[in-house]
Amino acid sequence: MPVLGPLEGSGVRGKRTRIIELYTCPPEGATIVCADELGPVIPRTFPPAPGWSPDGHRIKSEVDYGRGPEKTWVYGALRVRDGHEITMTAPSRNSVFYQQFLQKVEAANPVGDIYVITDNLSSHNSLSTRTWLEDHPRIRHVFIPVGACWLNLQEAWWRIFRKAALAGRSFAGPSEIDHATRLATSQLNTRAQPWIWGRPTPPTRHLRRRYVYCL
Template identity: 80%
Template sequence: MTSRERTRIIGLYTRPPDDATVVCADELGPVIPRTFPPAPGWSPDGHRIKNEIDYSRGPEKTWVYGGLRVRDGQQVTMCAPSRNSVFYQQFLQLIEDANPAGDIYVVIDNLSSHNSVATRAWLEGHPRIRHVFIPVGACWLNPQEAWWRIFRKAALAGQSFADPDEITQATRIATAQLNARARPWRWGRPASPTRQLRRRYVYLI
């Protein structure tokens, strides 16, 4: 990855084009119906929370598509049984519907379904959407990855799912809750808070 590529992507977050929307997109999964371990924490008796490992593989897999709007932190999610061009185009349509004005810059990785012939043909009919591909091995440039960590704790941690419909319902509820308290996503580490001293003592020697 060149510094020019990195600067271009970061520039979309810090200095977005006028009358345009920047959306960071990614897929989470596959999420399989099973019992997920609880979020890290402490029990009332002062011990780490433990949970029996429950691992399984099966045909009922769910992929969660997510798109983070950087300017206000609002999220668009969609669950699908597979990760392919058809469902990705459906997800792009949701993003376009959620942003009816101006161009839409979608920051995404180089998965084959994101740049397939079918997807490129679909984009010709939706000129407002413009792809910005993240270089290989630079997923840290996509804030959606950080949102997934928040989502896992809100929707999956400590939950037991019997089928994909329950995963879809948990995704919908968690997305609504997180959007209700969403804030703009700013690039970079925030400054450390200034410590306010309640009392100040002067010692004379």
């Protein structure tokens, strides 16, 4: 089976250690990918911003917006070694769309094994997905323990994505959400950098002047 073997039979602490080892010491020739779904993102439209009063004060108005009936899910996969992101929008979160997304991930990484770090969602571990993975042996799932979403670096990328694509935006329908997703992903990939696990070393403080006191 393409599910990662070394995690079987280990406790929660052992699973955490194994995932961190994939970040710090990945297998030779393998690609580490963090995958997750964001949503549902609901189309919404805001009223025009209020103007200014004659005396220079902003006119206050009640917060009001309308929501559309369609829901959109954003699939995302972060390649750890260079920070490159793959996204896809879908009207639902199920095994069919997840398999389509894995196919995009596999096409973007044509060489070597692909370790996909993700949560143990039903669509990720369903019979349909496991059957599909039998025909794609290069993809190996690594499921994070329950309550340890901080191990998935995709969660941190979603924070950057929300600010770039969704914050304060009006969407009339799923097509506009898809357009904003593709545009934001392209812009973020142009300045992508490797994601390194762990807290960076604080910079060394250089003293411009050194005083010597003589008693």
